[in-house]
Amino acid sequence: MLDRLKKKFGDKITGGNTANIDPWIEIAPAALPEVCRYLRDEKDLLFNYLNCISGIDYFEGDPKKAAKVDWKPHTEVVYHLWSLVHKH
Numbered sequence: 001m002l003d004r005l006k007k008k009f010g011d012k013i014t015g016g017n018t019a020n021i022d023p024w025i026e027i028a029p030a031a032l033p034e035v036c037r038y039l040r041d042e043k044d045l046l047f048n049y050l051n052c053i054s055g056i057d058y059f060e061g062d063p064k065k066a067a068k069v070d071w072k073p074h075t076e077v078v079y080h081l082w083s084l085v086h087k088h
Contacts, residue, residue, distance in 0.1 A: 001025065009035055024078075039081060047081040054078045 002016045002025055012031035016024055027035050039047040056076045060066040082088075 005035065005038075008038065036079075036081075044086070046083045046085045049082040049084050050079060051082045052078075052080040054080075 001023075002013070002018050005016075005025060006013045009027075009031060012028045012035065013025065014028050015026035018025070036047075039045050054077070056078060058071060058076065059073045060069060
């Protein structure tokens with residue numbers, strides 16, 4: 001899936017790990033509508049159900065803890081998609 005999306009959308013797919021127990025694919029924010037339409041409309045994918053949408057705030061206010069992480073404070077949105085037809 002990750003390779004397929006990278007081939008179709010190029011650098012609009014900014015990361016991912018499909019080997020995780022909970023696989024994920026990271027999409028550039030501006031590309032979200034286009035990629036989601038593709039995931040919904042492709043006959044062999046048909047991701048037609050948004051199971052959950054969550055916001056994650058990666059904020060680190062404690063300077064001692066902030067020195068130990070390799071990311072800058074940011075917010076992410078997580079979409080859990082499901083295909084009722086294909087059960088994936």
